[in-house]
Amino acid sequence: MDDAFISRDSLTVPPLSRRGFVMTSLMSGLTLATTRVEAQAIRTDAAGIEAGEVKVPAADGPMPAYRAVPEGAGPFPVVLVVEEIFGVHDYIKDICRRLAKAGYCAVAPELYARQGDLSTMTDAQTIVREVISKTPDAQWIADLDAAAAWAVSAAKGDGARLAVMGWCRGGRAAWLYDAHRHDLKAAVAWYGQLGGERTPIQPRTAGDVVTEINAPLLALYGGADAGIPVAMVEEARDRAKAAGKSVELVIYPEAPHGFHADYRPSYRKAAAEDGWNRALAFLKAHGV
Template sequence: MQDLLGLDGLARPPLAATPLVRRGVVMTSLMVGFTLAVPVAEAQVIHTDGAGLNAGEVRIPATGGSLPGYAAAPAAPGRYPVVLVIEEIFGVHEHIKDLCRRLAKAGYLAVAPELYARLGDLSTMTDVPTIIRDVISKAPDAQLLADLDSAAAWATGTGLSGSLGDPARLAVTGFCRGGRNTWLYAAHNPALKVAVAWYGPVGGTPSPIQPRTAADAAAELKAPLLGLYGAADTGIPVPEVEAAVARARAAGKTVELRVYPDTPHGFNADYRPSYRKAAAEDAWARMLAWFRGHGAG
């Protein structure tokens, strides 16, 4: 299933070009359970428990108020490497929360801010076209990048009950739309150590508030980036991704691409029929190794 139809490849403007959204936050808390917009494959859903963790919903100070988010970290007090987890278009629902807990079990402070909280209540939306029209297409990339910066500041300055993030070990990962936004954040934040983009579109049609594609930003990456893609993803042509990788490498950037044969879009989404266990497990191990190998472990 494709998360963004024709809009998934839109990219961010320069920060000075688009004013940040000043209106109030619509979603004041996270949804419970899974998104209503896609069928859930109950038999394969992974549940990671919270044993040995600090984990739960948090409030992240940001422009115009505070955003709801989910965070998880080892319970023992200390400074941990930080992973910013960027959602799909469906919001920070149970799958994204579980990914945060998995990362915490691996020794990270993981935080997933609800990046679309100002634009609509994703917990009530039941179809993809509505989400795209009413939320995703109206989200300025400048705001998104600023909110990710706010989440990083929260993780390293407030954290969870003694579990604090180490600002010198900052990573980002994201899924589908979040994978696209991972490319953009890796071109935005010079303090970032490492990035991993899961099946993030690199092309698309620009708009005034999202004027650059991820491919446009590829030559500006400020951190090593690992791309995890499926060869059977009908919405993200592999040659398009390879061209973005080549552009980054030509600019002297460190980029690695792993393409899984006969694998569709959303192969890590264990709550959806697109899930592919072998590819997802291999990609997760590669992500953790990429983090450790580039200063965020």
């Protein structure tokens, strides 16, 4: 890539050729930036699957990622797994293994590898200020495209059966990527923020694109989420449906933000398990 700015769906990708990746490999263990509740964290083994860290060719070099895929020849349907703000740590890796056990080629690229070393950060507000707010939307969208292409060329993935699934900040990404990718078959957004500040490098919110999504989207939200009012999510669903788009919304009345994150106090087992089962059924119902 040269130093010229590249336009992708009205977003601007900054020049990356001289930046390189701050994180050249994935972190080990769980994020340091939130309280951990080790006893309840789910740990999925790798029996019957191939799982581990990989390097995905990106525009400016090899991007660290985690891949899990069933044993066998494939090809297998592809799920792009989009992290929270905390990086591709053990929770995200475990999600990939869970998806592989269900028959998917799951790939989780470290989308913030250029902006900061998330493995050393101990404060969520610092991550948001120093990393998340400085990551252009067009950059991670291009990185997800690269991960999808790599899954097909090198990881036994079936490009005709492509989905995206994201949590928290990754839930926001699921909405935006659905509006970007015309060949996507399904998207699942776990409590993704719909509002937020618009900036030159993050010019649109998820709420801005609900009428532009391409694939059916399953939206899983908590009724007790202090940062995402239920009325906002319902309004987004209604606008999407009025535009002829398919959005299935499930609200868990007592669940807070992060109810699927089994390593955090926010975890709610019943809602997390129901949401997971719904997500798998949704993917299959839409050809993934």
